[in-house]
Amino acid sequence: MDKMKETVLEYIVDEYLDEDDEDVVSYDSPLISSGIVDSFSMVSLKRFIENKYSIKLPDEEATPEAFDTVNSICRLVNQHLG
Amino acid sequence: MSNIGSYVERIQNFNWEIAKDVLDWKEGELLNIGAICSDRICTRGDGKKTALIWEGFGDKSARYTFDDLRVYSNGFAEFLSELGIEPGDRVCLFMDKIPSLYFSFLGVLKLGAIAQPLFSAFGDESLEVRLASAGTRAIITTRKHVRKVRKIKDRLPNLEKIIVVEGNPDKLKEGEIFFDVENSARIEEFDVYKSSPETPSVLHYTSGTTGQPKGALHVHNSVWGQALTASWVLDLQDDDVYWCTADPGWVTGTSYGIIGPWALGVTQCVLDSGFTSSRWYKFIQDNRITVWYSAPTAIRALMKDGDELVGDFDLSSLRHLASVGEPLNAEAVIWSGEVFDGLKFHDTFWQTETGSIMITNYPGMEIRPGSMGMPFPGINAAVLDLTTHLPLNEAGKVGLIAFSPGWPSMFRQYWKKPDIYRSKFVGASPNAMPDELRTNPDLWYVSGDRASIDKDGYYWFVGRDDDVINTGGHLVGPFEIESALVEHEAIAEAAAIGKPDKVNMEVVKAFVTLKPGFEPSDDLELDIMNFIRKRLSPLAMPQEIEYRDKLPKTRSGKIVRRYLRAIEWGEEVGDISSLSDE
Numbered sequence: 001m002d003k004m005k006e007t008v009l010e011y012i013v014d015e016y017l018d019e020d021d022e023d024v025v026s027y028d029s030p031l032i033s034s035g036i037v038d039s040f041s042m043v044s045l046k047r048f049i050e051n052k053y054s055i056k057l058p059d060e061e062a063t064p065e066a067f068d069t070v071n072s073i074c075r076l077v078n079q080h081l082g
Numbered sequence: 083m084s085n086i087g088s089y090v091e092r093i094q095n096f097n098w099e100i101a102k103d104v105l106d107w108k109e110g111e112l113l114n115i116g117a118i119c120s121d122r123i124c125t126r127g128d129g130k131k132t133a134l135i136w137e138g139f140g141d142k143s144a145r146y147t148f149d150d151l152r153v154y155s156n157g158f159a160e161f162l163s164e165l166g167i168e169p170g171d172r173v174c175l176f177m178d179k180i181p182s183l184y185f186s187f188l189g190v191l192k193l194g195a196i197a198q199p200l201f202s203a204f205g206d207e208s209l210e211v212r213l214a215s216a217g218t219r220a221i222i223t224t225r226k227h228v229r230k231v232r233k234i235k236d237r238l239p240n241l242e243k244i245i246v247v248e249g250n251p252d253k254l255k256e257g258e259i260f261f262d263v264e265n266s267a268r269i270e271e272f273d274v275y276k277s278s279p280e281t282p283s284v285l286h287y288t289s290g291t292t293g294q295p296k297g298a299l300h301v302h303n304s305v306w307g308q309a310l311t312a313s314w315v316l317d318l319q320d321d322d323v324y325w326c327t328a329d330p331g332w333v334t335g336t337s338y339g340i341i342g343p344w345a346l347g348v349t350q351c352v353l354d355s356g357f358t359s360s361r362w363y364k365f366i367q368d369n370r371i372t373v374w375y376s377a378p379t380a381i382r383a384l385m386k387d388g389d390e391l392v393g394d395f396d397l398s399s400l401r402h403l404a405s406v407g408e409p410l411n412a413e414a415v416i417w418s419g420e421v422f423d424g425l426k427f428h429d430t431f432w433q434t435e436t437g438s439i440m441i442t443n444y445p446g447m448e449i450r451p452g453s454m455g456m457p458f459p460g461i462n463a464a465v466l467d468l469t470t471h472l473p474l475n476e477a478g479k480v481g482l483i484a485f486s487p488g489w490p491s492m493f494r495q496y497w498k499k500p501d502i503y504r505s506k507f508v509g510a511s512p513n514a515m516p517d518e519l520r521t522n523p524d525l526w527y528v529s530g531d532r533a534s535i536d537k538d539g540y541y542w543f544v545g546r547d548d549d550v551i552n553t554g555g556h557l558v559g560p561f562e563i564e565s566a567l568v569e570h571e572a573i574a575e576a577a578a579i580g581k582p583d584k585v586n587m588e589v590v591k592a593f594v595t596l597k598p599g600f601e602p603s604d605d606l607e608l609d610i611m612n613f614i615r616k617r618l619s620p621l622a623m624p625q626e627i628e629y630r631d632k633l634p635k636t637r638s639g640k641i642v643r644r645y646l647r648a649i650e651w652g653e654e655v656g657d658i659s660s661l662s663d664e
Contacts, residue, residue, distance in 0.1 A: 015612055018229050030139075030356075031356075032356045032357070032358060033139070033355055033356045033358050033361055034139045034140070034355075034356060035139060035178065035354075035355065035356045036356075037356075038203060038356060038357075038620050039356070039357055039383070039554075040554070040615075040620035040621055040623060041615055041620040041623070043589075043611075043623070043625050044608060044611045044612055044615060044623065047604075047607070047608050047611065048608055051604045051605060051608060060386070063386075063387070064356070064357060064358045064359075065358055065360070068358070
């Protein structure tokens with residue numbers, strides 16, 4: 001789980017924040033509700049996770065709430081990893 | 083009793099002077115939107131009334147009175163004037179929905195300059211195209227977004243001033259200027275520019291099928307259309323607490339997120355936060371919002387999150403709901419009536435070019451779920467035959483939505499593109515210039531959308547008449563996406579279309595051929611998606627990429643989007659005899 005969190009967090013920092021961004025993102029930082037990841041960009045984040053973990057996340061489960069923190073994303077991924 | 087009262091009576095007795103009565107306008111008053119939305123409300127005795135209730139990320143919140151609006155917009159006007167910004171200069175506003183966006187918008191107008199708001203999620207390439215087109219002289223932005231400006235500023239010789247209004251001033255680079263209006267000296271008096279009705283006010287960029295985005299130029303006279311529709315369609319009244327969810331980077335966010343409601347002196351709410359259903363409901367509950375103007379995409383996202391969630395909040399303050407951006411499906415209208423205590427969303431139709439609501443459902447009138455409603459009083463609307471371009475009289479027949487020119491909020495030109503402006507008018511003579519076109523009631527301005535009219539006069543939206551993609555209520559030009567796609571190292575050729583989407587109506591789908599040495603893969607697809615997201619915007623990012631060996635083309639080599647679109651939508655592909663490849 002910790003490795004997964006690291007991977008997801010690193011991707012978010014690389015893709016959605018700029019190098020000199022002062023925002024510090026942790027596993028519990030809001031992503032959607034803070035605007036770091038908007039609802040359209042969530043599609044590419046979901047695609048990354050699906051590619052990385054070879055899973056398919058149903059649209060009804062990939063809600064803004066489920067994608068709002070690294071912790072909540074990883075919980076959702078784990079449910080689908082079985 | 084709603085403001086419009088009887089639609090039938092309003093149609094019969096209409097003239098645009100009524101807008102002046104609604105604002106209690108006296109002849110000789112200064113017609114400057116910046117002053118109308120702030121100074122004028124204070125002069126009438128409402129300076130202490132709340133103008134803006136703002137909430138941002140986390141727990142940030144603030145309230146501002148109309149007197150604050152007056153003083154802070156004065157502050158921006160004075161500051162820009164001292165920097166040498168002059169009437170007619172284009173000043174870009176490129177920031178999230180923070181309070182300074184609203185203050186600076188009014189300040190730019192008070193100075194007589196032209197406000198050019200741009201959606202803050204635009205990437206550097208989208209930003210550059212629009213700043214270069216407008217010859218923008220100054221940009222007002224924040225620390226978060228100034229990075230995109232830095233990447234492109236050397237290619238923009240007209241961009242002389244980069245102003246940062248939020249963030250740490252120590253982090254700015256050479257040539258950037260910091261300005262925090264709320265911690266600067268209060269400017270009680272500013273000599274507001276004596277604008278005429280035809281003085282340019284706002285420049286909004288909009289996308290078309292071909293070429294880069296075009297700047298639709300509006301004037302201070304637009305306020306009559308925006309204020310009267312805000313009164314009659316949104317039904318804004320003195321004691322309302324109003325929430326327009328649109329971003330002022332798009333026309334709804336300025337016409338109905340700034341100008342219309344504040345010209346009337348109504349309290350507005352702004353939520354500068356990412357979308358979650360519970361956050362939105364809480365915002366309505368906490369601020370006792372009464373009138374809510376939103377978009378079908380958001381409404382469908384709320385629907386998706388279920389009825390039960392609505393019950394967790396006290397939304398009893400709501401009294402009127404309206405929607406704009408794309409057609410509101412009948413299911414969403416019916417759903418809203420069920421969960422919001424009988425209140426149904428009233429669909430409204432208009433566009434960047436029209437500047438104000440044109441066809442709509444009115445308070446107190448029967449809503450036919452799925453219908454756009456009827457033309458606003460004073461608007462001469464028609465549906466034109468697709469071939470002859472003559473008005474159709476037959477109920478249910480599909481044609482082009484068109485309006486005869488002359489309403490106050492109509493755009494006055496596409497910035498420095500008179501030929502494209504002319505092409506929007508049916509019946510225009512070959513060399514007619516914008517001023518002749520916009521004042522000639524014998525012409526038809528063609529909106530680019532198709533609809534039919536039923537036997538009772540209700541309009542029913544059918545779809546776009548061109549290849550422009552309507553995603554989440556925003557128009558995205560396929561040409562701009564295709565141009566950016568072929569800049570990706572792996573892509574040889576590209577075509578972009580809209581594909582159906584339950585929440586956003588359409589989302590972007592790209593068809594690409596790859597250069598030698600590149601192979602289709604999931605990782606490449608993600609890389610292309612992120613490439614477009616960063617260069618253009620999240621809206622323009624393809625949500626699906628289909629790899630092809632070749633793309634359908636005409637014999638002259640032009641990619642045929644309509645063929646790809648027809649297949650995607652399961653429609654008849656039509657005549658394909660001119661295709662060379664498929």
